[in-house]
Amino acid sequence: MGILIDQNTRVLVQGITGRDGSFHAASMLEYGTKVVGGVTPGKGGQEVHGRPVFNTMAEAVAATGADCSVIFVPARFATAALREAADSGIGLIVCITEGVPVLEMLANYHYIREKGARLIGPNCPGLINPGKSKVGIMPGHIHKPGKIGVISRSGTLTYEVVYNLTLAGLGQSTCIGIGGDPVIGTGYIDLLELFETDPGTQGVVIIGEIGGEDEERAAEYIRRRVRKPVAAFISGRTAPPGKRMGHAGAIISGGKGTAEAKVKAFREAGVPVADRPDQIPELMKEKLGS
Amino acid sequence: MKIHEYQARDLLSAYGVPVPPGRVARSAEDAARIAEEIGLPAVIKAQVLVGGRGKAGGVKLARTTEEAREAAGKILALTIKDIPVEAVLVAKAVDIRKEYYLSVTVDRANKKALCIVSASGGVDIEELAVKEPEKILKHYIDPLRGPDEKDLREFLSAAFPKKLLDQALAALLNLYRLMIDKDCSLVEINPYAQIDETTLVAADAKINFDDNGLPKHAEVEALRTAEEYSREEIEAKEAGLSFVSLDGDIGCIVNGAGLAMATMDLIKLFGGQPANFLDVGGSSSPQKVLTALQILTRNKDLKAILINIFGGITRCDDIAKGILIARDRIDLPVPLVIRLIGTNEKEGRALLEQAGLEVASEMTEAVKKVLERAKAGV
Numbered sequence: 001m002g003i004l005i006d007q008n009t010r011v012l013v014q015g016i017t018g019r020d021g022s023f024h025a026a027s028m029l030e031y032g033t034k035v036v037g038g039v040t041p042g043k044g045g046q047e048v049h050g051r052p053v054f055n056t057m058a059e060a061v062a063a064t065g066a067d068c069s070v071i072f073v074p075a076r077f078a079t080a081a082l083r084e085a086a087d088s089g090i091g092l093i094v095c096i097t098e099g100v101p102v103l104e105m106l107a108n109y110h111y112i113r114e115k116g117a118r119l120i121g122p123n124c125p126g127l128i129n130p131g132k133s134k135v136g137i138m139p140g141h142i143h144k145p146g147k148i149g150v151i152s153r154s155g156t157l158t159y160e161v162v163y164n165l166t167l168a169g170l171g172q173s174t175c176i177g178i179g180g181d182p183v184i185g186t187g188y189i190d191l192l193e194l195f196e197t198d199p200g201t202q203g204v205v206i207i208g209e210i211g212g213e214d215e216e217r218a219a220e221y222i223r224r225r226v227r228k229p230v231a232a233f234i235s236g237r238t239a240p241p242g243k244r245m246g247h248a249g250a251i252i253s254g255g256k257g258t259a260e261a262k263v264k265a266f267r268e269a270g271v272p273v274a275d276r277p278d279q280i281p282e283l284m285k286e287k288l289g290s
Numbered sequence: 291m292k293i294h295e296y297q298a299r300d301l302l303s304a305y306g307v308p309v310p311p312g313r314v315a316r317s318a319e320d321a322a323r324i325a326e327e328i329g330l331p332a333v334i335k336a337q338v339l340v341g342g343r344g345k346a347g348g349v350k351l352a353r354t355t356e357e358a359r360e361a362a363g364k365i366l367a368l369t370i371k372d373i374p375v376e377a378v379l380v381a382k383a384v385d386i387r388k389e390y391y392l393s394v395t396v397d398r399a400n401k402k403a404l405c406i407v408s409a410s411g412g413v414d415i416e417e418l419a420v421k422e423p424e425k426i427l428k429h430y431i432d433p434l435r436g437p438d439e440k441d442l443r444e445f446l447s448a449a450f451p452k453k454l455l456d457q458a459l460a461a462l463l464n465l466y467r468l469m470i471d472k473d474c475s476l477v478e479i480n481p482y483a484q485i486d487e488t489t490l491v492a493a494d495a496k497i498n499f500d501d502n503g504l505p506k507h508a509e510v511e512a513l514r515t516a517e518e519y520s521r522e523e524i525e526a527k528e529a530g531l532s533f534v535s536l537d538g539d540i541g542c543i544v545n546g547a548g549l550a551m552a553t554m555d556l557i558k559l560f561g562g563q564p565a566n567f568l569d570v571g572g573s574s575s576p577q578k579v580l581t582a583l584q585i586l587t588r589n590k591d592l593k594a595i596l597i598n599i600f601g602g603i604t605r606c607d608d609i610a611k612g613i614l615i616a617r618d619r620i621d622l623p624v625p626l627v628i629r630l631i632g633t634n635e636k637e638g639r640a641l642l643e644q645a646g647l648e649v650a651s652e653m654t655e656a657v658k659k660v661l662e663r664a665k666a667g668v
Binding site: 075106236243 | 558
């Protein structure tokens with residue numbers, strides 16, 4: 001099982017003829033993902049890795065029956081790509097692109113919702129259902145099929161945690177990088193809800209960071225609604241206020257968004273918070289055993 | 291990105307929001323001349339990007355040209371929260387009858403533009419927000435459809451009397467237009483001052499920009515002042531690195547922002563203090579590692595450096611090559627601990643080990659080691 005994607009998910013790559021799009025299309029194909037084509041305006045009719053390239057998302061969806069799109073276009077084209085994907089009627093849009101202006105994302109968020117699609121990202125590594133499908137840029141080999149769901153605002157820190165889970169024998173049902181921007185399409189609560197009802201998931205790991213109050217809201221949601229075990233890690237305990245720590249969303253401002261507040265919220269909701277990424281597997285095992 | 295008050299005033303003015311007459315000065319002489327031109331009394335205000343300038347003596351009233359010269363001289367000699375004052379705004383002093391607050395910003399949780407107004411503006415607005423939150427009024431704007439004038443008028447009528455309502459509405463619509471046009475993350479007028487029966491002016495203004503929007507707006511990028519970022523931070527940005535200086539003595543070079551923060555946290559957890567945040571980003575070239583090491587080693591307090599890489603898009607062999615190039619080109623004054631794992635780990639490890647460098651594969655182990663070596667000095 002797992003959530004959002006599986007071996008039957010048919011994926012289009014927006015920006016497939018670009019450097020990143022082409023590289024990761026190959027890597028996804030190698031992992032076994034059903035990449036059925038790509039879109040680059042003006043390059044329709046070409047092929048990349050034996051897959052057809054289309055000029056528009058509408059054509060591509062009609063020709064391939066794709067139900068998921070992954071976006072690699074440069075930031076200045078991201079809004080057009082996102083809206084074209086939403087207009088095509090596709091159900092799941094994964095935006096890897098970093099640097100999309102926040103005000104554009106505000107409008108895009110509502111646009112995509114009104115079209116009935118789900119957005120993951122932007123500024124995210126994508127998602128993976130280990131052994132079945134990878135829609136994103138994470139190294140596939142560190143993952144292992146299993147029963148732990150992972151939700152994270154980070155990229156490489158997620159790999160670190162997944163690597164430790166795999167080493168400890170805890171495979172993953174689905175790992176989702178939700179993105180490091182202030183405005184993202186899908187948040188912790190949406191995914192906790194999906195994991196809670198997924199029979200293939202036994203426990204969930206949340207990897208949060210400073211900035212905003214999504215972790216606090218997730219903690220409150222877990223306290224009220226989530227019966228499956230949850231463990232967490234929060235990065236940025238040593239981050240100074242007022243400075244953006246790499247991710248556009250990782251900033252403590254006006255006393256809001258500190259790591260302390262997030263750790264406290266999780267602990268009060270009965271969610272153990274690891275001090276180190278390599279402690280997450282034991283916390284999870286304790287929770288699963290109890 | 292932040293800009294100074296005098297720059298924010300210019301933008302507001304260009305968007306039709308009235309501001310008292312005024313100009314920026316960089317010397318006491320200039321300040322005196324401007325004060326005379328715009329008319330006295332004048333208020334002289336330090337132009338720094340940190341808050342609390344009033345309490346630090348950075349705002350003074352001048353009734354004569356001589357007072358303006360003297361006040362500007364004193365303020366230009368100040369250092370406010372470690373920032374030397376290099377410019378002052380000389381603005382015509384206005385007789386403030388009542389202070390309002392007006393702003394637009396982005397609400398990341400609700401994913402809408404958020405307008406905030408209060409009939410109790412002024413320096414204590416943040417305290418007010420905590421103590422009497424009912425005096426802070428909020429209204430959301432649908433980012434797809436834009437502002438609805440009727441709704442906004444009704445919202446503003448809870449804070450502004452009828453005779454000021456048209457002005458407040460025009461100002462708020464202009465703030466929103468400015469925010470959208472220039473990709474601002476905050477446009478704030480505080481105090482939004484009532485200066486006579488029927489007139490409102492922006493007596494102070496603050497505008498922050500979304501860094502992701504800057505590539506669209508060269509005219510905004512041109513407003514950047516060196517003050518917000520250290521020389522190292524600017525150099526790092528130009529090299530495609532994300533860097534923040536901190537107070538500690540353990541330098542870090544990491545790929546990915548989350549892992550970089552977690553690395554800093556682990557250094558602290560084991561009793562050390564990180565010297566910086568540094569994310570080399572994805573697809574890191576050897577050149578980026580070289581630049582990162584060059585920036586870090588300029589820090590005189592530095593005791594050791596930790597390179598922590600979890601290869602994904604980033605290839606461990608590229609990082610290893612960068613480290614070897616750096617070792618040839620610069621004299622590394624402190625111990626270096628390297629942790630490599632992930633894409634092309636074997637190749638990277640082989641390159642470094644051939645050169646006699648040790649490579650760790652676990653993060654906790656690497657952090658403990660860098661602290662030991664910082665202590666030992668080798």
